[in-house]
Amino acid sequence: MTTSQSPDFHLNRPGVLIAALPAVLGFVPEKSLVLVTVERGAMGCVMRVDLSDDLLDSVDHIAEVAAAARPDAAIAVVVDEQGANCRLCNDEYRELADALTASLAEQGIELLAVHVVDRVAAGGRWHCADGCGSAGTVDDPSSSPLAAAAVLDGRRLYARRAELQQVIAVSDPRRTSALAAAIRRTGNRTDAQARRDVEAAIAAAAQVAAGDDLSDDTLARLADALTDPTVRDTLYALAVGESAGQAESLWAELCRRLPEPWRVEALVLLAYSAYVRGDGPLAGVSLEAALRCDNTHRMAGMLDTAxxxxxxxxxxxxxxxxxxxxxxxxxxxxxxxxxxxxxxGWRG
Structure with missing residues (x-):
């Protein structure tokens, strides 16, 4: 889900709405159903799900998630390059629109429109799913006010969701596998040991930010240190400090280097850091990966729910x-x- 607010945004202009989606989601959606909620006339939360054969079975859950933010209304966008000009597909879109309308109505949310678009790019073609006759072209996403705001805010926009996922993907599987044997579990630390580990993490963050590679010994020490609740919970504070960028670079590096199960703590620290600075797309993919590693992780579950x-x-x-x-x-x-x-904007 994504939240975005902008006085320059016009919900009644589908070409503008669709062009804004990459800036809000953090990537260009493909084969997707995107639900944009409306709160007091402005864009509220935005959620995206893959188009799939069982999507109709999921609309009740989609409506429940959308209702958590208590919006007044919603607009749906179906992104499907192959099906945008297919009559049979349009029948399926109308069925989806009807199901969404009913499920959202049960949550007290009015579905204002369902737009079908072939691609989220300048010149992409959209039309309404219910056969109302409205149609048009998509504005240039790079010229969207929300895109400009995101770039000024230091956020990177990705061409594909897969590119965003590469930020946390294991970069050297052989090295990561070998690292598992080098990690030694220390267990609960004394305060003096915990202090040294926190200081070591801060020093490693500066090292990564400077472009230096971390040794396997350092990676193994940090992996073990993050399993200690005192060390880990102290390091969450770095996300709101003046060196937050350095810390986030370290968490991303650990995500790409550490094996499971140690990787999960780095993923959650990265998710928290991204979340607090408003980068919901990165927070979302990090939490998704963390919960795949450990679906009982309390902090990951809490952040994902939030x-x-x-x-x-x-x-x-x-x-x-x-x-x-x-x-x-x-x-x-x-x-x-x-x-x-x-x-x-931020994806949630």
Whole structure:
């Protein structure tokens, strides 16, 4: 799900709405159903699911997730290059539109329109799914006000969701497999040991940000350290500090290097860091991967629920307070908090 607010956005212009989706989702959707909720006349939460044979069986769940943010209405966009000009497919889209209308109505949400588009790109063709006769072309996504805001905000936009997933994909499977044998479980640490591990993680973050490679010994030490709740929970505070970018680079590097099950903690730290700065797309794929590793992980489950329900980043940042309290107890000097501005959009 994604949340985005912009005074320059026009929900009653399908070509503009569709062009804004890459900036909100973080990537160009393909073979997708995208549901845009409307809150007090502005774009609210946005969720995307793959088009699949069993999609009709999922509309009740989609409506329940959309209702978590309590929107007034919704607009659906079906992205399907092969089916956009297929009469039989249009019958299926009408069936999907009817099912969505009914499920959303049960949640008190009015479905205002369902648009079918062949591609989310400049010149893409859209038409209404219910045969109303409305049709047109898609504006240039790169010229969308939301795209401009996202770029100014430092967010990268990906051409495909697969490119976004590569940010956390294991980069060297052979090295990662060999690393598993080098990781030694220490168990619960003394405060002095935990302090040294937190300081080692901060130093490693600066090293990664400088473009240096981490040794296997460092990777093994960090993997073990992240399994200690005191160390891990302290490090969550880095997401709201002035060196948050360095820390996020470290978590991404650990995602690509560490084997399971140690990888899951890096994935959740990356997800939290991305979430608090408003990068919902990266938070979403990181949590998806974390829950594949361990579907009982409490922090991953909590963040995923928050993301799915449209909880805004400023609320999630409050969790970092625990990290600062732990740092005080350990005697660790963390980077000072940084100021956050309003983000262009985030996927939840």
């Amino acid at each position: 993301l799915q329900s449209g909880l805004r980043p400023e609320r999630i940042r409050e969790l970092a307070a625990t990290g600062f309290r732990l740092a005080d107890r350990l005697g660790v000097q963390l980077p000072p908090r940084r100021l956050f501005g309003q983000r262009a």
